[in-house]
Amino acid sequence: MAQPKIVIVGAGPGGLAAAMQAAHAGADVTVLEKQPRVGGRTSTHQQSGFSFDLGPTFFLYPRVLAEIFASVGRNLWSEVPMRRLDPQYRVSFGAGGRLDATPDIEEMERQIGALCPRDVGGLTRYMRDNRQKLAKFRPILEAAFNGPADLARLQFLPALQWLRPWRSLATELSSYFSDPRLMIAFSFQSKYLGMSPFRCPSLFSILSYLEYEHGVYHPLGGCGRVSQRMAELAQDMGVDIRLNEAVTGFDFRGKRPTAVRTADRTYACDSLVINADFAQAMRSLVPNELRRRWHDQRIASKKFSCSTFMLYLGVRGLYRDLPHHTIHIAKDYEKNLRQIEVDFTLPDDPSFYVQNACVTDPSLAPEGCSTLYILVPVPHLSPGTTWDAATRQRYRDLTLDQLKQIGLDDVRERIVTETMVTPADWQSQYDVYRGATFNLAHGLDQMLHLRPHNRFEDLESVYLVGGGTHPGSGLPVIYESSRITCKEMLPRLGLDTQFIQATQGLDHLGAPKPDEVARSGLAFGVRNSEVGTLQTPRSASTASGADAVACSAGDSAD
């Protein structure tokens, strides 16, 4: 075949990672992106001189992306400078108490002892068991699942004993911690999948293990910077990335797409990769009658993740005592989760997450100011949901009031610029079906071969990458999906994938050793002395406590 043509719909992290690998293999790659920027949900939202991550803020398990970079001859760590955070995050409990999560396990055991002496030792056991569990599960997360027969492959058998399908994540964690607060501190990570720990499979106990063992990173400039750099590198390799170019449909010969249509042009293709939100893209771009398995009715009957209510605030001054990441857990967490996943009502005492990124990365705000990113898990859109102006206003007020629970009493007075994103906006502006920000839910009934396959089963020469396919949502597994997809697609186009296999499994290629990794935690006593290479935020000396300093980007709230 002459140089094969691959068209990728969407420049999200999955689409960009696939583009880099396909171009490296020798394909002629075009990426069509509807938005004026790359990165999809992992992009940078700019506002009056402030930069916010639109979606992901936790950069976890960099190993997968480091291997992908190495496979195309690049070094992730020099292309995208990152800081390993310590503390990784603070967990504040509405029921009382808090935990500053650190990879220093002895220090963690000390904090655990202060919350519940009976639970000391639980973390050490948890780490040991999950180290084994991840080692057994890695082959499953790295392989394609095209049918039930794939589950029976020999190398997967040792993992099955760890699957424990009858157990939820919460039940699993209760075998390590008797204090419900500690159970939550090691299971709230199921929020990355948009699921409650009481419904999420026990398999996902590996998520918080990954944080403690492999670190929580902040890419300088934010996670959106990772997407930008990937796009730049892809362009260097010859990928044609076309922004502001929404795909409107495909031309088919039988079940095989021959071309991709946009408002202005038609792009011929030998293979098509869909990175756009799976449910939304299928329903809007592929005729229903061509989809035998994933027809509209079936998609509508699937379970979807929760959504998020977002506030991106540019504020005067800097909250120096607030860590980079803080997760606040509602006093009645089970009720909070029930409202989101079962009742589909807006939580009245919601859990929430705040990113105070300028304690680590002052480049994100104008001098004298800082950014606050606030995420509140809420139900995805359902027939009874409304996000009219009154609901938006009410939820904004409730969210700002909630911040008092983590000591932010004066946020309203400090706001200089503000953007709000509701589930309705995720659907209408960002093409996310039902505003379900973390895609199809991750119950065992929607995983492995039961999730839409990387080599899409209903069509020919069509592949999926991103959170809607195997292995699932969350950056490390989204990057992994691009490797699985490329290994399925490229050989069928006569291209070699040896370069992908050659770097797979080489632990943390080029990663800084732990003590070479600059740490955040500017506001954290002893650890501040370890910061070393980090600069104090430009305004920090005058911006602590109530002494807000004037900020030049004086926009009022939207």
Ligand SMILES: Cc1cc2nc3c(=O)[nH]c(=O)nc-3n(C[C@H](O)[C@H](O)[C@H](O)COP(=O)(O)OP(=O)(O)OC[C@H]3O[C@@H](n4cnc5c(N)ncnc54)[C@H](O)[C@@H]3O)c2cc1C
């Ligand atoms: C609020 C939030 C917080 C998150 N936090 C984390 C976190 O901390 N850590 C983590 O690992 N993960 C997190 N995630 C989950 C996940 O990592 C991101 O959502 C990720 O960006 C999904 O990547 P993707 O490859 O599936 O594609 P997306 O990011 O969804 O990108 C798809 C792209 O396709 C484009 N597109 C859609 N339709 C068309 C069309 N018709 N034509 C052309 N282009 C089109 C879109 O514009 C978009 O750019 C978070 C997600 C959200 C929303």
